[in-house]
Amino acid sequence: xxxxxxxxxxxxxxxxxxxxxxxxxxxxxxxxxxxxxxxxxxxxxxxxxxxxxxxxxxxxxxxxxxxxxxxxxxxxxxxxxxxxxxxxxxxxxxxxxxxxxxxxxxxxxxxxxxxxxxxxxxxxxxxxxxxxxxxxxxxxxxxxxxxxxxxxxxxxxxxxxxxxxxxxxxxxxxxxxxxxxxxxxxxxxxxxxxxxxxxxxx
Amino acid sequence: xxxxxxxxxxxxxxxxxxxxxxxxxxxxxxxxxxxxxxxxxxxxxxxxxxxxxxxxxxxxxxxxxxxxxxxxxxxxxxxxxxxxxxxxxxxxxxxxxxxxxxxxxxxxxxxxxxxxxxxxxxxxxxxxxxxxxxxxxxxxxxxxxxxxxxxxxxxxxxxxxxxxxxxxxxxxxxxxxxxxxxxxxxxxxxxxxxxxxxxxxxxxxxxxxxxxxxx
Numbered sequence: 001x002x003x004x005x006x007x008x009x010x011x012x013x014x015x016x017x018x019x020x021x022x023x024x025x026x027x028x029x030x031x032x033x034x035x036x037x038x039x040x041x042x043x044x045x046x047x048x049x050x051x052x053x054x055x056x057x058x059x060x061x062x063x064x065x066x067x068x069x070x071x072x073x074x075x076x077x078x079x080x081x082x083x084x085x086x087x088x089x090x091x092x093x094x095x096x097x098x099x100x101x102x103x104x105x106x107x108x109x110x111x112x113x114x115x116x117x118x119x120x121x122x123x124x125x126x127x128x129x130x131x132x133x134x135x136x137x138x139x140x141x142x143x144x145x146x147x148x149x150x151x152x153x154x155x156x157x158x159x160x161x162x163x164x165x166x167x168x169x170x171x172x173x174x175x176x177x178x179x180x181x182x183x184x185x186x187x188x189x190x191x192x193x194x195x196x197x198x199x200x201x202x
Numbered sequence: 203x204x205x206x207x208x209x210x211x212x213x214x215x216x217x218x219x220x221x222x223x224x225x226x227x228x229x230x231x232x233x234x235x236x237x238x239x240x241x242x243x244x245x246x247x248x249x250x251x252x253x254x255x256x257x258x259x260x261x262x263x264x265x266x267x268x269x270x271x272x273x274x275x276x277x278x279x280x281x282x283x284x285x286x287x288x289x290x291x292x293x294x295x296x297x298x299x300x301x302x303x304x305x306x307x308x309x310x311x312x313x314x315x316x317x318x319x320x321x322x323x324x325x326x327x328x329x330x331x332x333x334x335x336x337x338x339x340x341x342x343x344x345x346x347x348x349x350x351x352x353x354x355x356x357x358x359x360x361x362x363x364x365x366x367x368x369x370x371x372x373x374x375x376x377x378x379x380x381x382x383x384x385x386x387x388x389x390x391x392x393x394x395x396x397x398x399x400x401x402x403x404x405x406x407x408x409x410x411x412x413x414x415x416x417x
Contacts, residue, residue, distance in 0.1 A: 017334035038314025046271035081337035
């Protein structure tokens with residue numbers, strides 16, 4: 001609902017939009033929230049437009065019409081369109097950085113109130129045991145991971161908050177690629193990941 | 203209700219007919235249908251299809267008179283000044299024309315679609331942050347939309363409006379603040395002095411009630 005009302009930090013919006021691109025059920029739910037917005041628009045008091053506003057809008061359309069009509073946005077790759085727009089391409093366009101243990105990450109450019117990163121976890125590898133200070137959304141794009149709570153495959157989102165401490169492990173068979181957004185730094189239990197945290201911005 | 207013969211009317215012809223709705227006054231043209239009937243029967247999706255297929259300026263003018271003042275009000279409630287809201291509302295209406303070929307009347311009413319365009323424009327204008335949008339569905343809008351489905355989408359918005367109107371005032375106010383106010387739940391908490399948990403549960407309760415009344 002926060003997404004429908006346009007209030008989420010940019011990084012969370014990116015996860016929601018990417019997930020909705022993969023999940024018809026959530027797309028339908030989002031449509032029902034948007035419909036509340038539509039009903040509010042219908043109910044609202046009006047504020048008169050300026051004199052000549054219609055003519056001005058039509059003039060704007062004249063200039064728009066000369067440009068090409070926007071095409072539907074769709075992606076055939078691993079990344080759905082909203083994510084591909086942030087990365088500037090599909091998987092091959094990602095500039096990975098090693099964070100240790102074979103795990104790689106790429107931080108995406110979003111607003112400061114939350115951060116979004118892509119994670120690459122080789123099949124069978126574990127991410128160090130950690131807890132959360134705020135909200136963490138993790139969306140699986142390729143492969144799968146499991147932790148103490150469940151198994152997550154492509155399109156699934158794990159929602160983690162202060163109450164969850166987990167050790168996600170990429171399932172065997174395929175390297176796991178995730179999109180994760182957090183609004184606060186993670187809490188690692190191990191000393192080495194804790195020391196490395198400020199350097200890696202996690 | 204605006205059939206082919208009506209769409210041939212000039213820009214001027216639309217003015218008395220729809221501006222009465224806009225002003226909320228029926229007294230100036232007694233003998234016309236009542237305000238409520240006019241609103242419910244106007245086939246906004248049909249008008250938008252005329253814009254899409256025939257670049258019909260009269261149909262666009264009718265959409266503009268109905269939606270632009272509402273979009274402007276929405277943007278001003280969200281904290282935009284009058285001149286920014288005016289400009290953005292014109293933009294939103296231009297986008298409505300430009301993206302008419304992507305509108306699927308079976309999936310959403312025109313009001314819902316206008317809301318999503320206006321919300322995104324508001325985010326661009328007020329927050330200057332990007333907002334990722336879900337990818338478009340594999341199947342685009344049907345070239346010949348199913349009239350019954352389109353009508354249903356519009357009626358659903360109307361029923362939702364009635365359900366909203368019948369909510370207890372505190373719940374209705376919170377939903378409006380959340381959608382209009384550009385306020386996060388914690389900002390609403392700071393402003394109303396209510397605890398965050400209360401706000402979240404009231405919003406959830408209000409949405410549940412809406413869902414019940416819709417089914």
